[in-house]
Amino acid sequence: MHLENLITQKVKEAVEAIYDISLQSVELQPTRKEFEGDITVVVFPMLKLLKGNPAAIGNAVGEYLEREVKEVVAFNTIKGFLNLVISDTYYLNFFNGIRTDQSYGYVSGGQNEAIMVEYSSPNTNKPLHLGHIRNNLLGYSVAEILKAAGKKVYKTQIINDRGIHICKSMLAWKRFGKGETPESSGLKGDKLVGNYYVAFDRAYKDEMLELKSRGMSEEEAAREAPILKEAQELLRRWEAADPQVVALWNMMNGWVYDGFETTYKNLGVDFDRLYYESNTYLLGKDVVAEGLEKGIFYKKEDGSVWIDLTDEGLDEKIVLRSDGTAVYMTQDIGTAIQRVKDYPDITGMVYTVGNEQDYHFKVLFLILKKLGYSWAENLYHLSYGMVDLPSGKMKSREGTVVDADDLMEEMSETAGSIAAELGKLEGYTEAEKKELYHMIGMGALKYYILKVDPKKRILFNPEESVDFQGNTGPFIQYTYARIQSILRKADFDFNTNVLAEEIEGLQDKEKQLLKDLEAFPQLIQAAAAQYSPALIANYTYDLVKDFNSFYQQVPILAEPDTRLRNFRTQLSKKVGEVIASAVGLLGIQVPERM
Template sequence: MSIVIKIKEAASEAIKALYNVEIAAKDITVNATKPEFEGDYTIVIFSLIKQLRKAPDVAGNELGTYLTQHHANLFGSFNVIKGFLNLVVADQYWLQFLTNNYSNEHPGESARNGKKVMVEYSSPNTNKPLHLGHLRNNFLGWSTAAILNAGGYDIVKTCIVNDRGIHICKSMIAWQLFANGATPQSEGVKGDHFVGDYYVKFNEEYKKEVAALMAGGLSKEAAEKEAPIMKAAQQMLVDWEAGNPAVVELWKTMNEWVYAGFDETYKRIGSNFDKIYYESQTYLLGKDLVEDGLAKGVFTQRADGSVWIDLTADGLDEKIVRRKDGTSVYITQDIGLVVNKYEEYGCDQSIYVVGDEQNYHFKVLKLIAQKLGLPSADGIYHLSYGMVELPTGKMKSREGTVVDADDIVNEMISIARQKTEELGKVKDFTETELAALYNTIGLGALKFFLLRVDPKKKMIFNPEESIDFHGFTGPFVQYTYARIKSILRKVGNTEYNVSGNNESLLPLEKAVINQLEQFAGVIDECATEHDPSKLAIYVFNLAKIFNSFYTEHSISNAETADKKMLRLQLAQLTAHTIKSAMQLLGIEVPERM
């Protein structure tokens, strides 16, 4: 149980004892005390005075007196300033926390809670390689799943691959027209990059044909419809849906090239899935649900045979769920997949990690599922995130200006090498160790930079800025961990036992322990809000506070033997906590750097 919860429960008990008033612990506001005041945590009295019928200062002093008398093991002293009760936590509490936890290599983890959550992320198209936007998606999805797992949930990680449709056919047509039988193997090109090049080639050729038709007198709209290469792609989609053997065989071959490329990238960035769904296998799902919705009066059929749902009363609009020719639309497929997933896994919540351009789609999906009475409906959650841009601006797939994930990773490793060599502290590393270190620093910088921002916000990714050993970056946290491990190695293997528990804590010692104690609460907050950025901020602040402590206070030459052991406990728990926090972000920490 975190100290904030303990304070709330103690305050609730005190209010009941002093005033015979019942206020639930969860309704009591406790904040970290502002730096300009003495104290560790502050109870906000203003929100309680109506029920207590006391002046804020009077209530604050009465509560503070009760708490320090009846919970002396938790509170050392208090002060009241304008209706805020500032509590100084007893050194004994912090020391006991440190003694109980310093050897725990997995701090902050919760017991299993019996609930299951599905996290769906990545969702690539098989006409191009993963790009920078996919990296933010993968890192958010993987980290959210890891945090939920640490919070006690059972996790199922899934991916839906968009492997059918006109965009896939564009790459296929371009390959037929321009490849002359070339393959990724014959060209020495990674499969997803190979296919993506033909998607770009399609659009280049399409633009040429449209321009030629317009020069011949057609309007732009007519030219776009009549361009031969676009007509060929549309016909290929019809042939695929009809099961044309040659088309289906080419589709399978080119998709396999892409999957091989995806797998290589996923392995490199540390992304993985328990189950992969393919749109080619799910796009017919949901048709029965349309009939069910018509029978329940949730959907209505128009004169032309199309089926719709009216969501205007819910602040949205009317949405088609089946075309007049009987074919389903994306929302119908997604509803069908909702049912399919629930029947297979029975998850309490299903989190979709998808960009914010799909906010409306997921509002509609959840509403329709609820109106149909699907058991999984209330658990649908859209983890919406903003797009990633580069300092040079937006990226566009069809124009070939997207920054591929593989290229970004390569660049990050190259910058990591350059920055590390500039510091000149790795002369005793072997080439193999250096390669592993550069990979760890480069990927760590990339993940931390993309995860440190609130998912809902758009962001600009600057590779150079992300690898800074002194800023709000992954390498800064990694370096702090390596620094602590170096300190512990110099001390050698020993039991960090403190002979007595009467040591008084210096302000920076207390600050580090206070930060360490908050770790479990931060995991819980991140799990509840599906926001890994809070964890990135937390571990950065922990590293920063530890560095401030270590700058001021020696560990190996501490004032007393007990002080040395206490600080070794503090250093060891800090290392364990940094490593655990970074691993929940998908980031490895080097033992030395």
């Protein structure tokens, strides 16, 4: 039984025995470092049921635990906090149990509960940008954390490959492109198509200025510009399956997909299944018809179909226009249902989408519940805030977007220049340096973004993120490399099991690392339950800080006692493995040398 579960059970037994009262729950937390102890029982919540002084209650429960639980060797009570000292033997036995467990902390299996995680979901009219980077890193990391927690996971995206946005790029390419291709231009396909989206916007603005100079209002000019009308006609022809338009659409989208694939590979994310809006935009209409019959939806006089959610604190929402065409909500309803048909074992879905869509997902989830789908109880919107650079907010239509590829390249270059200044690369070939710069740069980018709670807006500072000190990815990577250096220098066999009775007493730094390691499995479960990579990131930083404190104050290879030297080397090795496992859940690689 896990220690926290044991303590919880025994605290309930103590309260039952002493006060003849049954506790439903027990609140535990790590003991604060300024007090003696390892696990703290918070007494205050018990006062709802128990009458008396919290310190007296703590002492009574502490005496019971010290007497009845062999792992509890001492206690102290400070106000309403019962601090328990856990035996060194418990932690050493725990360590011997996990020392050679390569998948420590991960739950295998994952066949009972399947979750689909959607992320990225870009438009096909421009390259991926900084906002997409946060989206992809969050979605990918949450998928990996859910897998580690024992869930079966399907990673997906829905690609927005239809609509007026792609028609604008297509029209601009027809007008100005002169047959240009990714091959002829040397540009990635998504960048080439994005250039024509920007070119459309420039031409559109020029035409609006011309119309306004003839006396039109801003609104009229925006509506009547010939290039916009031509793009709208192109969309109508696409919807009518005009062969020429469809062929152009296929060609330009193909360019974009090739470009996206390169970006995803460099970012280190992948997908199990792709959905395309061109295949899903008609989904949901049949469901609306069924819901109309059941009285879930209602029809207005103009023929449009709505749902009234005012009783739930929301408003009325249209699900079908008066001309019978679908809105985004209709499509999302249909796509969710289609996904469960495609993967019948799905018990829930996670949508990684920016916080500007919070209301949309409240409505979507509520509609699916009203339609009677049991899995709708397990839908989650992984909402996140915008990412800014110090230079200000991103804008896409003007062509000043913070391009994902450019940012990743800048991260590698920044990592290279800082590493060179620190003189950490002796004996590396140029190819090895390039690979290491990319690993450090991507580790810096991913960690900086994922250590922040998803709901918070981020001001991303590339240079600050590549600092080799502080709460950064490179600091964690450097510590891992330091551990590997220790292991390479260990010119003795340190794999012999060190029994608890062979160590006379753990030093505080050793015990802290063992406590950190013991917390890892439950931390994964908590991160999965909260869909929070930030919990993993900040746990790893604490583990790394604790290891560096141990490294600086406790001899490892220089320890003359053979058993202690073996134990500390083994402990270092296990800490390195857990660092690699933890940051692996964030999509971060760790270098063997640095």
